Amino acid sequence: MMRNAHGLVGLALLVGGTSLAGSAWLVIDYIPLVALGLAAVILGTVSIAISYSTPPILLDSSLLLSRVGLDNISSVVEELGLRAPALYLPRSHLDGPPQALIPLRDGVDSIAKRPLAHRLIVQFGPGPEDVGVLIATVGSSAIDLLDRPVGPELSDLEHALSSVLVSSLDVASSVRVWEDGGALTVEVDRPTLWHREHPIDEILGSPVAAIIATLAAESLDAPVRILNEFQASRRHSVQLQPIASG
Amino acid sequence: MKQRNEYLLALGVAFIGITVTLGAFGADRLELYLGIFVVEYVALTFMFAYLRNWPGRILNGISFVLITAFALALVARAATVIVSLNLS
Numbered sequence: 001m002m003r004n005a006h007g008l009v010g011l012a013l014l015v016g017g018t019s020l021a022g023s024a025w026l027v028i029d030y031i032p033l034v035a036l037g038l039a040a041v042i043l044g045t046v047s048i049a050i051s052y053s054t055p056p057i058l059l060d061s062s063l064l065l066s067r068v069g070l071d072n073i074s075s076v077v078e079e080l081g082l083r084a085p086a087l088y089l090p091r092s093h094l095d096g097p098p099q100a101l102i103p104l105r106d107g108v109d110s111i112a113k114r115p116l117a118h119r120l121i122v123q124f125g126p127g128p129e130d131v132g133v134l135i136a137t138v139g140s141s142a143i144d145l146l147d148r149p150v151g152p153e154l155s156d157l158e159h160a161l162s163s164v165l166v167s168s169l170d171v172a173s174s175v176r177v178w179e180d181g182g183a184l185t186v187e188v189d190r191p192t193l194w195h196r197e198h199p200i201d202e203i204l205g206s207p208v209a210a211i212i213a214t215l216a217a218e219s220l221d222a223p224v225r226i227l228n229e230f231q232a233s234r235r236h237s238v239q240l241q242p243i244a245s246g
Numbered sequence: 247m248k249q250r251n252e253y254l255l256a257l258g259v260a261f262i263g264i265t266v267t268l269g270a271f272g273a274d275r276l277e278l279y280l281g282i283f284v285v286e287y288v289a290l291t292f293m294f295a296y297l298r299n300w301p302g303r304i305l306n307g308i309s310f311v312l313i314t315a316f317a318l319a320l321v322a323r324a325a326t327v328i329v330s331l332n333l334s
Contacts, residue, residue, distance in 0.1 A: 006250070032269030035279035039261035042287065042308065046257060049304035050250050167296050170249050 007051035013044030066138070067198070073135055074200040077102060082133060086204050087111065087223045087243060088213035094118070097140050098214050100204055101223070103132040111223050113245040138207045139214025142169070150219040154179060157219040161186065164211060171208065172236075183227060184240040186212045191236040205229060209238045216240050253294040260286040277319035284312045 021037025024030050084106040091098050095115040101124060108130075116122045116134065124130050145168040150160040158177040165172040165188060173190040191208055204210055205226040217224040223243040230237055264282050273279070291305050 006254075031274040031276050031279070032265055034276060035265050035268075035283075036262070038279070039258075039265060039283065042283065042312070043254065043258055043261065045308055046305065047254060049301040049308070050254070052304070053250075053301040166249075 004051050006047045010044045010047030010049075010051060013040045013047060015044075017041035017044055070198050070200050073204075074198065077133065077135075077200060077203060080133060082203065084108070084203070085225055086135070086137075087132075087225050088137075088139065088210070088217040089116070089223050090217040090221050092221055093223065093245065094134075097136070098143055098217060099134045099140055100137045100210070100213075101132045101134055102203055103130070105129045108243065110244040135204065137204055137210040137214065139210040139212075142211045143214055143218065145169070146215075150215055152219060152221070154184075157184075157216060160215050160219070161188075161212060164215065165191075165208065182242070184216055184224075184242070186216070186238045186240065188212075188236040188238070190234045191231070205238070206236075208236055212238050213240055216242075249294065253290065256290050256294075257287065260290060275323070277316060277323055280312070280316040280319050284309075284316050287312060 017037045017040025019037070020040060021034050024033035024037055082102045082104065084103050086100040086102045087108060088100050089098060089111070093111065093113060093116060096118045101111075101116075101122070103124070108125075111124050112126075116124060118134075120133060122132060122134055124132055142164050145164050146160055147163075150156055154177050158175060161175040161177065165175055171192050172188045175189070176187045178185055188208060205213060206229060209226050209229045213224050213226050220242050222245050225241045225243060227239040227241045228237075229239065261283060264286065265279065268279060268282075288309055291309065294300070295302065
């Protein structure tokens with residue numbers, strides 16, 4: 001019960017509400033105060049119930065732990081001299097969970113639809129420069145939060161993103177998806193997770209963009225590149241470009 | 247965490263709002279307050295039930311207790327009325 005603030009507040013409300021209701025009933029004989037005490041008891045009980053469902057590790061703590069992994073990835077990418085933005089690949093293009101491919105050269109506009117080996121450095125095309133590094137991202141883990149695969153329609157993608165970002169991770173209040181001239185735009189309202197400070201974010205995108213790109217790739221069953229992302233007035237927008245596969 | 251806090255805030259505002267409003271109008275029937283609390287609680291809990299790791303069983307238990315308390319308050323009030331009618 002005491003493992004987080006909800007438990008402490010719940011206990012305080014429970015004790016205070018019981019005292020208020022009992023005093024108001026027995027001493028003052030004033031029903032509205034009794035009702036207020038009962039309301040505090042109900043709120044306290046709900047707060048304690050919520051404290052049991054809260055994950056043992058908070059989001060900020062999780063980000064702190066994941067930052068170590070980001071630092072290592074950033075070091076590898078920098079050492080290899082990679083600068084091109086990552087391509088988020090669906091499971092059909094990989095021999096395993098969805099990952100991001102950081103290509104050696106920029107401007108990759110198609111990737112062969114054959115499962116790439118589950119290795120760090122892979123060849124994704126016939127040319128000598130069609131080489132890249134496969135990286136697991138936040139999206140690779142987030143996709144496991146879904147109960148079923150992402151459907152091909154835009155509404156399916158919107159539903160999947162809401163399920164992950166709003167219901168499961170609780171880092172946004174709503175998500176909207178629409179198509180504009182071949183590019184996908186995803187708008188996330190009131191995001192609580194915005195990190196564009198780490199050097200690797202220039203290649204992989206922010207954590208929210210990585211989740212969006214991973215799910216979009218699954219929905220479209222095609223690689224996806226993050227074209228642009230920006231945040232303004234409590235809204236985070238991400239533009240994605242599907243890449244041809246064949 | 248944010249959605250859970252919003253749920254608690256909505257419950258608190260709803261409970262306090264209706265208590266103050268009914269108190270201002272001089273309502274002194276506890277079963278009236280309980281009945282409205284039940285409606286508010288069930289409606290708000292249903293609205294937020296989509297969240298992951300939702301403590302559904304405990305919150306449903308609270309619903310059951312509230313409804314039972316409301317029913318008992320109604321029965322007690324009815325018994326009081328019947329007894330007073332019989333005495334008169």
